[in-house]
Amino acid sequence: MANSDKNIRIVPNRNSSTDTPFIRFVGQNNTPILLRVLDDNTLSFEGTSGQLLSINNNLSSGWIFAVSDISGIPSFRVNADGTIGLAEYSGNIGIGTAGLTPPFKITAGTNTALSTATPLTISLGGTYSSTAGANAKLRLYYDGTNSSGFGYSNNQLEVVARSGDDFVWYFGGSQKARLTSAGNLGLTSSAFTSKLFLETNSATQNGLIIKGFASQTANLLSIQDSTGAILSFVNPSGSFLPTTSGLALGGSSNRWNLYATSGDFNNTVSLFPTASTTELRLYELAANGADYTAFKAPDIHAQSIIYTLPAVAPALNQVLTASSVSGGNVTLGWGAASSGTLSGGGTQYKIPMWTNTSSLGDSIITQNSVATQITVAGNFRATTKSFLIQHPTFSDKLLEHGSLEGPEHGAYVRGRASGINNVTIQLPDYWKDLVEEDYSIYITPRCNCSLFVVTQSQNSFKISRTGLFFLRKIKIEFDYYCVGNRKDQKLELVQDKV
DSSP, rough: OOOGGGGGEEEESOOOOOSSEEEEEEOOSSSSSEEEEESEEEEEEEEEEEEEEEEOOOOOOSSEEEEETSOOOEEEEEEETTEEEESSOOOOESSSSSSSSSEHHHHHHOOOTOOSSSOOOEESOOOSSSSOHOOOOOOOEOOOEEEEEEETTTEEEEEEOOTTOOOOEEEETTEEEEOTEEEOEEEEOOOOOSSSEESSTTSOOOOOOOOTTOOOOOOOOEEEEEOOOOEEEEOOOSEESSSSSSSEEOOOBBOOHHHHHHEEOOOOEEOOOOOTTEEEEOOGGGGGGGGGEEEESSOOOSSOOOOOOOOOOOOOOEEEEEEEEEEEEEEEEEEEEEOOOETTTTOEEEEEEESSSSOOOSSSEOOOOTTEEEESSSSSOOSOOOOEOSSSTTOEEEEEEEEOOOOOOOEEEEEEEESSSOOOOOOOHHHHHBBOOOOOEEEESEEEEEEEEEHHHHHHHEEEESSSGGGGGGGEEEEEEEEEEEEEEEEOOOOOOO
């Protein structure tokens, strides 16, 4: 199109209900720019891809001026409240030399709710110094000589402060951390005299957590002297281990509740009691409870005593004895067990239990020749009664069975029987002399019928079917269980403690 063909056209030139009136500006390349007055009185300049510029004469609210990119997305706009928006949705804002990376550049993200796009960033160009910690590239304060601010050099992001200034972190108007100019770091406290000071915010908060990497091999914590030599450390398993120095726990000054002295072969571990109840406790497996075995020294010693344990393991049935004594030095050894005693519950007598390791020497306790059976000619009493038997399935295991308890010495007999009409069960021949006459009979039918005890005696009992007489001609089958109190042994149910 020649310059003479350029024109400005108003379409439509009369009122129309089907289109918004606009002025069409057509240039040499026939790409028009439209000027419209929208229904909200916005003056809108539009290209083929969308709105390029808009002006709204409503100065009380909303966007009164906007410049858009070729897609119609605002690149610059001004709100009636004074807010100015620059590159809110895409594009960059550059100040300085033209190009992709001017000296000052803001890269826009996506101003959309819940967006995961890259947020706004500010670019200050390349490095600012060849010396780390020099004057900051982005200054927050400058006193004419030194700066405080941010910079980047030597492949590191730097926060720069003047000599004597502290770094302080505030959250919600409250100081939470401070790094002093002396290099001391404190968290949630104003006390910064130590190199690192940690203070928890609640009783349930961990003061410090050191978390290792997967398959950690290096130590989790290392304490070193000024030369870098390790004094103590926490290994990857969490154990605290000293190297050449001693380990001390609790107490004050040079007297510890528990301390270990290291550095030579004659190391010692000491317990200094603060009360008469101080004990050395060995607890059971935590899954089984909180019971323990404890060792406790007398509150007052006549002298210091050292017990030296035997150097060899004991033989069967040997006990610890004092093999030699020299002042407070006692050497322990293994010796034969001496005659022991057993206090019988409910009596006032102490019964000699054995005289040597191979036989039981007592008038009421005997042992068979192969030492697998002990016979007691009297009452054998126990708080609990159990015994071990071989496991029927696993040869390397045992079963522990207990005894049924009750206010009598009970005896029982059981079995299975069947027959027609009256079925008689003969009891063992010893039953009448062993068990009282009022023994109990329990019947479990193995047929679809009801059964009852017709008669019972010390020698036998008789079972029959209930119902009409002709039903009694049908075979019955059942299990029986008889239990009674022994005649020869009676319990004294309630006894006094002696």
